[in-house]
Amino acid sequence: MEHTSDNLHVKERLEDHSKEREAAAKRRRNIMNNWVPPMITFLVFLSLWQFGTQWLQIPVYILPTPTDIIAASIQNSDRLLASATTTILESVIGFVFSVVIGVGAAVIMASSKILERSLYPYAILLQTIPIVAIAPIIVIWFGSGMNAIVIIAFTIGFFPMLSNTLIGLNATDRGMINLMQLYKASKWEIMWKVRLPAALPYIIAGLKISCTLAIIGAIVGEYIAGIGGGAGGLGYAITVASTTMEIPYLFACGIAASFLGIAFFLLVSLLSKVLLGSWHESEMNVEN
Amino acid sequence: MKSAQSIVQEMQPEEVEETSIVSMRQVSKVFPNGYTAVENVNTSIKEGEFVSFVGPSGCGKSTIFKMISGLISPSEGELEILGESGSDQQQQSNDVGFVFQDATLLPWRSVIKNVMLPLEFQNLSKAEMKEQAEEVLELVGLKEYAEALPRQLSGGMRMRVSIARALVAKPKLLLMDEPFGALDEITRQSLQSELLRIWESQKMTVLFITHNVFEAVYLSTRVAVMTPGPGKIASTVDIPMPFPRTDKVRTSHQFSDIVGKVSQDLKF
Ligand SMILES: Nc1ncnc2c1ncn2[C@@H]1O[C@H](COP(=O)(O)OP(=O)(O)OP(=O)(O)O)[C@@H](O)[C@H]1O
Numbered sequence: 001m002e003h004t005s006d007n008l009h010v011k012e013r014l015e016d017h018s019k020e021r022e023a024a025a026k027r028r029r030n031i032m033n034n035w036v037p038p039m040i041t042f043l044v045f046l047s048l049w050q051f052g053t054q055w056l057q058i059p060v061y062i063l064p065t066p067t068d069i070i071a072a073s074i075q076n077s078d079r080l081l082a083s084a085t086t087t088i089l090e091s092v093i094g095f096v097f098s099v100v101i102g103v104g105a106a107v108i109m110a111s112s113k114i115l116e117r118s119l120y121p122y123a124i125l126l127q128t129i130p131i132v133a134i135a136p137i138i139v140i141w142f143g144s145g146m147n148a149i150v151i152i153a154f155t156i157g158f159f160p161m162l163s164n165t166l167i168g169l170n171a172t173d174r175g176m177i178n179l180m181q182l183y184k185a186s187k188w189e190i191m192w193k194v195r196l197p198a199a200l201p202y203i204i205a206g207l208k209i210s211c212t213l214a215i216i217g218a219i220v221g222e223y224i225a226g227i228g229g230g231a232g233g234l235g236y237a238i239t240v241a242s243t244t245m246e247i248p249y250l251f252a253c254g255i256a257a258s259f260l261g262i263a264f265f266l267l268v269s270l271l272s273k274v275l276l277g278s279w280h281e282s283e284m285n286v287e288n
Numbered sequence: 289m290k291s292a293q294s295i296v297q298e299m300q301p302e303e304v305e306e307t308s309i310v311s312m313r314q315v316s317k318v319f320p321n322g323y324t325a326v327e328n329v330n331t332s333i334k335e336g337e338f339v340s341f342v343g344p345s346g347c348g349k350s351t352i353f354k355m356i357s358g359l360i361s362p363s364e365g366e367l368e369i370l371g372e373s374g375s376d377q378q379q380q381s382n383d384v385g386f387v388f389q390d391a392t393l394l395p396w397r398s399v400i401k402n403v404m405l406p407l408e409f410q411n412l413s414k415a416e417m418k419e420q421a422e423e424v425l426e427l428v429g430l431k432e433y434a435e436a437l438p439r440q441l442s443g444g445m446r447m448r449v450s451i452a453r454a455l456v457a458k459p460k461l462l463l464m465d466e467p468f469g470a471l472d473e474i475t476r477q478s479l480q481s482e483l484l485r486i487w488e489s490q491k492m493t494v495l496f497i498t499h500n501v502f503e504a505v506y507l508s509t510r511v512a513v514m515t516p517g518p519g520k521i522a523s524t525v526d527i528p529m530p531f532p533r534t535d536k537v538r539t540s541h542q543f544s545d546i547v548g549k550v551s552q553d554l555k556f
Pocket residue numbers: 319320321323324325344345346347348349350351352
């Protein structure tokens with residue numbers, strides 16, 4: 001008797017094992033499907049670039065090869081790291097301001113139709129002015145340092161936050177608001193318990209746009225305002241490298257900037273998974 | 289002067305007035321766009337009744353419920369709920385529960401947190417809130433799903449959560465606006481029996497909107513038949529069948545006779 005039940009257990013365990021293995025294999029297949037094709041594209045692109053420029057004998061000051069760029073990054077790693085740190089700092093501060101002020105302004109506008117009608121047009125107006133046109137003015141007002149750059153990064157990231165949050169707050173399901181009115185909830189209770197959580201997917205969509213814009217804003221700001229802080233950020237390094245004709249280093253700075261953007265975006269996506277994963281369609285692994 | 293007048297009115301020897309939980313006198317609702325949704329509605333609902341409102345789409349059933357719950361106010365006429373006129377209803381929010389046509393759960397909250405929502409507007413401790421919420425979840429048979437999220441539930445289960453949320457504040461009056469409209473017939477019938485069981489045990493008054501005459505007759509002590517253009521109550525039909533009503537009631541002669549009568553009234 002015992003023997004057979006033991007056997008059963010073993011069999012069950014074996015089945016469990018095979019199920020696990022199947023799941024692991026599925027995961028592996030998923031990784032293969034999602035990551036391998038773009039990796040191959042990337043490698044093909046890199047080798048075309050590397051051997052193409054060598055074969056066509058394109059001079060370094062026109063188009064350096066990937067190995068040139070890597071060498072320049074390693075050689076100047078101290079400078080590159082310092083510049084990247086400055087840019088990260090500026091764009092993160094600018095981004096935080098655009099999130100806080102953007103969401104705050106949206107909450108205020110959403111709580112009063114009159115305020116929305118009188119303020120929103122000017123927010124749009126602010127958005128339509130090209131950043132390179134107001135950047136010099138900001139530099140004149142706030143000095144050619146970190147302050148101006150943070151403000152430029154903020155200005156460019158602010159509007160997506162504002163408009164996304166506002167759309168989200170105004171799109172809240174009527175039924176949920178009726179429900180809250182039934183309980184005699186105050187305007188702010190409705191905002192806090194229903195409208196803001198309901199707007200979260202929209203807010204996160206805004207975050208995803210603003211986070212990469214903040215880096216662009218910081219780099220444009222450095223371009224115009226100069227040093228910024230410490231050794232100057234990536235934008236400043238780019239202007240310097242182009243005047244001193246350090247072309248591989250120029251490329252290294254540009255690539256570092258786009259890596260920053262990607263890293264920033266991935267971080268926000270991670271946040272989105274954490275915040276929405278359990279309940280919102282956009283982040284669910286829906287099986288249907 | 290005014291208060292004296294109202295005392296005189298209350299002392300009028302009409303028994304209906306004394307025990308009625310909802311009373312409407314010549315109530316009309318004209319929306320800001322000029323559309324008259326309901327006109328001259330008179331009705332009086334006694335404590336402990338189960339009254340269903342049936343009528344074609346657009347005849348103003350939801351509008352009446354919204355006025356009773358205080359979400360909108362009547363343009364004309366007098367509306368009294370629990371003995372208070374519509375305008376001083378402010379303090380009474382816990383006495384009226386409302387179940388909407390769709391469950392209207394907050395998708396980011398777990399089942400129990402959804403049920404606790406109405407209690408968050410009262411002065412209760414977290415432990416008390418949790419206890420009361422668990423009690424009503426037990427009542428609707430969803431205790432094991434307390435921590436689940438709404439999206440993990442079926443439509444019928446979501447409706448039960450919505451009913452639990454309306455019951456948690458122990459309302460004297462429960463308004464249900466087509467709560468089972470989106471459910472399949474089997475789920476619908478089991479929820480109907482469940483609702484009757486809860487109604488009998490909680491001793492409350494239920495007002496119920498439905499398009500389904502069978503549903504109305506099975507559940508109610510009285511059916512109000514509404515007609516459109518502009519919406520009014522054309523007739524009320526008493527359902528003299530005893531409670532508790534079993535499933536056998538659905539196939540009885542008396543049942544089909546009453547269904548026939550209500551359907552007849554609907555056609556006018
Ligand atoms: N806010 C509003 N403004 C203008 N008209 C409205 C408004 N709400 C409802 N109505 C109109 O009033 C009428 C009655 O609406 P109501 O929602 O009460 O109907 P109903 O009987 O509940 O219908 P259904 O069975 O389809 O839910 C409809 O013709 C509708 O178009």
